[in-house]
Amino acid sequence: MENHPVVVIGAGPVGLAAAAELAERGLPTVVLEKGGSPGAAVAEWGHVRLFSPWRDLVAPAAARLLAATGWHRPDDGDHPTGRAWVDAYLTPLATALGDRVRLNTEVTGVTRRGRDRVVDTDREDRPFTVRVRTADGEERLTARAVVDASGTWGAPNPLGGDGLPALGEEALADRIAHRVPDLADPAVRDRYAGRTTAVVGRGHSALTALVALAALAEEAPDTRAVWVLRRGGVGDAFGGGEADRLPARGALGERARRAVDAGHVRVVTGFRTAEVRERDGRLVLVDDDGRELEPVDGVLALTGFRPDLSFLSEIRLSLDPVLQAPVELAPLIDPNVHSCGTVYPHGVRELSHPETGFHLAGMKSYGRAPTFLALTGYEQVRSIAARIAGDHAAADRVELTLPETGVCGGSGLFDEPEAADEGGCCGGPGPEAVELTGTARVR
Template identity: 80%
Template sequence: MTQENPVVVIGAGPVGLAAAAELAEYGLPVLVLERGAGAGAAVGEWGHVRLFSMWRDLVDPAAEKLLAATGWRRPADGGHPTGREWIDSYLAPLAEALGDRARFGAEVTGVSRRGRDRVVDAGRGEQPFTVRVRTAAGEERILARAVVDASGTWGSPNPLGGDGLPALGEEAAAGRISYRVPDLADPAVRARYAGRTTAIAGRGHSALTALVALARLAEEEPRTRAVWVLRRGDVGDAFGGGAADQLAARGALGQRARAAVEAGHIEVVTGFRTAEVRERGGRIVLVDAEGRALDPVDEVVALTGFRPDLSPLSEIRLGLDAVLQAPVELAPLIDPNVHSCGTVYPHGFRELSHPEEGFFLAGMKSYGRAPTFLALTGYEQVRSIAAHLAGDTEAAARLELTLPETGVCGGSGLFDEPEAASEGGCCEAPTGPAL
């Protein structure tokens, strides 16, 4: 395999750009391919949301070295940027510092081995990867010595349906269902929710963020109502660890959401898994599998997590856990059904490897359907991967990662039984944009 071929990184988000910086520090040729128009395109779609992490945890060390050479000044460690501020003050300058090693408007539509589909063994490892790319000018094929897929999961939100499939009628009602935290500072978006009733489905930090925003809107527009729809049998630890959370902003969010519920701005519905979406008189009615119907609402915001889009990787030999769709060695460390309280275990190239040597999933996509991820985790992942690809075995094996705990212990998978909250459990970290 020709070593002059670059390592191709898919996605110019925080982890993809960090991967490029880590690889560049080793002097390896690297090419970042991003289908969006600029760095952090997905982050820009939740640019109005403020992160839980402080700036001290949002800058990759190798990226900082690369930026320092351009005269870049690091933001104060204690600040909590919005997604847009993260782009403007870090991601966009980092992409600029990478120069022509980052290409935009380049959508990866497939990855394979040159001249080999996934079935062929003969000479497979000797062939470079082929990365099929679609641009405004047409299609092209890029040869790569290795591939790091850090494209994330933002483009594949989980459906509203409680069984993992879209609820009956969900697609037909798409005009009234959003899968993103609404930006109520946008006049057009505010008009969609002000003075109306909105159902929020989900229990993660994105759902709490939306609930707090709608509660604030209700104070300004009294007819505004929010209905919090939970699949679990009770609210349980959904409000988070409060003062025990080592990410103070994350703990404060849960406390504000609790206060909004106690103030009567939010109606809570528990034990409800949506099976059908019906339109009635211009409004939406959610119905569960037992035929239980909620009162009509005007809008629905489904914040039920994300899943990886693996379709461009159909010709790559992936080793994925059957449940989480995460690498098989990583899955036991992050499974929200079983893992114990505490920080995420340090992991690197070994846990992220696949039967296809030289191919890695990194960042949020590496977690499959697991809802726990922080930027620090992604930075450690790509540091180890870059060291491995550069032949620095000592650095690749050295894993050092300490994540802030949530102060929250959840159940061990028996989420319909309130008493399960005291039986083992897992520590939860933010989903979606809450990094």
Template identity: 70%
Template sequence: MSELPVVVVGAGPVGLAAAAQVVARGLTPLVLESGDSAGAAVAQWNHVRLFSAWSELVDPTAAELLAATGWERPDPSGYPTGEEWARLYLRPLAAALGDRVRFGARVVGVARRGRDRVVDSGRDTEPLTVHVATADGEERISAQAVIDASGTWTTPNPLGGDGLPALGEQAAADRITYRVPNLGDPAVRARFAGKRIAVAGSGHSALTALVTLAGLAEENPGTEIVWLLRRGAVGTVFGGGEADQLPARGALGLRAQAAAEAGHVRTVTGFRTAAVERIDDRLVLESFDGHKLDPVDEVVVLTGFRPDLTWLSEIRLDLDPVLQAPRALAPLIDPNVHSCGTVYPHGVAELAQPEAGVFLAGMKSYGRAPTFLAMTGYEQVRSIVAAIAGDHESAARVELTLPETGVCGGAGVFDEPAEASSGGCCAPAAPVDVTLVAR
């Protein structure tokens, strides 16, 4: 089956890095991307600046592939926005890969050829088949291996505190957003200016939204921000500040803390949303213990993401029952256990599945866990592709040193740390004086 392609699902940073690794190994990649361009998910948060520098956002093997095209590498010390990451790196990388990247190709299923998940016979000899939906119809592609780097961006967690949509949440969808608002868009700015806004979440996405909306409140005095935390206290949610070895991430926490101290944010702790009721064109949020907030105009939900596993239903996966991450990886990333942002570099040994040749990589591999770094994903696919190519010595070798961090948290803005009131940081932030409504 070595003549068959290695199919990579998703043309985001980790998927394209996987394809570059496949090329470097002399194999044939085929990247299937449902969007119309590389970094289609990144394009949906173009306005957000990452807290990883360019030096941590470019895969070394991909950089070698790009160098042959005359690509000009961005300043390694700079911090790009999502738009810059896509324009200056992801799209050029997809162009360098050429027709080995297909857009508008949505993967709807993966299976072993002619076998459902129950059948043992032939599983070690038949290739994998990838079912794809395109504008022209359906097709089935045979593959020697499948690397699922499709991410979790399309499946954000709901507002409901039990992991399911709160009662009335879907009916109020016109007033609820699950992304950091882009206030550079005049229509979005008009939607939030002068309004009372509830922000749910305690990760870096939520902190980014708080900072953004606090700036809006300074310019529009009628703007009010209510910050909803499921955890019982603010604790160390603002992070390690200057102790964080990802400086931009530490700075984000300090800016969010400053916004709270300036009186732009009213914080409600221990609030797990059970219901959303529309009253006079405004929304009233109710917690599971019966506490109701004063009406708000808009709700920004930033409570993390989860993997979409539906199209892998015919593949034999061994996933942790809590995180929905590969079972061997889960103990390394479980936010219920770990109180520090450091996650040991890992590769094929932790990511291999019972279904030979199938791997979850990138954000998808973390399941519901936060704290993902792009360079962690690059090391994952380096190890995975080495194993596919038969270089097991390289696959087993760790070739990445991660920065020690002063706070839980990870790549870009996609995370929701553990809810324990003690926080989850290696270096606690300074005490914060904010308006608290303890429940």
């Protein structure tokens, strides 16, 4: 099996960091990216500025690989947008990795060659088969190990308050968005200017959208937002303000507070959407008790994301039943239990599954938990690459000290805008949605 490459799924920040680590160890590697460009998911929220500075967004192995190409590293103290992250880092990194990166290649299945998930016989001696779909058709790749760093961006949580799509949600999907809109785009702006939009969620995705809609209301006075919260009150949703150790994060919460105070945003609390109805060309949200909200022109369901496990049906995974994260990792990140603090740096040991040689990394490894940090993902893949290379001492060693950036409150930080529902940093019924991110809501 050692003659076969390691297959990395996803050419985002963590997937490309994994490839850089593997390349540094001289291991043949293939990165499979569904999108047409490196960092395709990041590019979809390219208009959003991260809270983290560049110093926390460049993987160490990637920096070493790029240095050999004459790459100009951005100023460590600057805070890039998602687009700048792609243009100034992810694209050059993919170029440096060369033909290891295959774009427009969708993974549709992973298994052991000749073995479904039920068969034990000589299972660990078999390489992996990775089934892919391209414009030219289907093909099978053989791999010695697989690192799934495909993230969760492609699987947004539904509007429905019970984890399932609300009644009518799928039929009316053309007016329900799951991304923070780029109101600098005239075509997008016209969908919201002078209209009323329901914003569902209480994380940074929601706050970002509320601030953007409030700014639009200054130009188009009939623009309104209805902020729909599943909890019984706003509570700590505005975050730590001036006490926040990440000033940009605190400033976002303060801008959202001012938007509410100025009357641009009406707040509705204790509302869990069960149904979406169309009435006179507009949308009406209905909760479990039959309560109806005022008609709106569109909905932003910023309720986070979840992992897509559908193409891993033949892989033996050991996942926590609540978070859908590896069972050894889940207790470290469970938002139902932990208060604000620090996520322990971790590696391959906490990410292990019964399927030897298969690894979840990056945001996907966190399942539905929202406490992810790019630096954490970079440490994950450093450890994973060491294990694949047989360097067990390096795999077990911790080479990351996380910054303490959390403020006890309902705010979360990620380097990728991926999260789950709308719990708080100090515990609660579940994680929260996040779009503007960069360092960590650490635990």
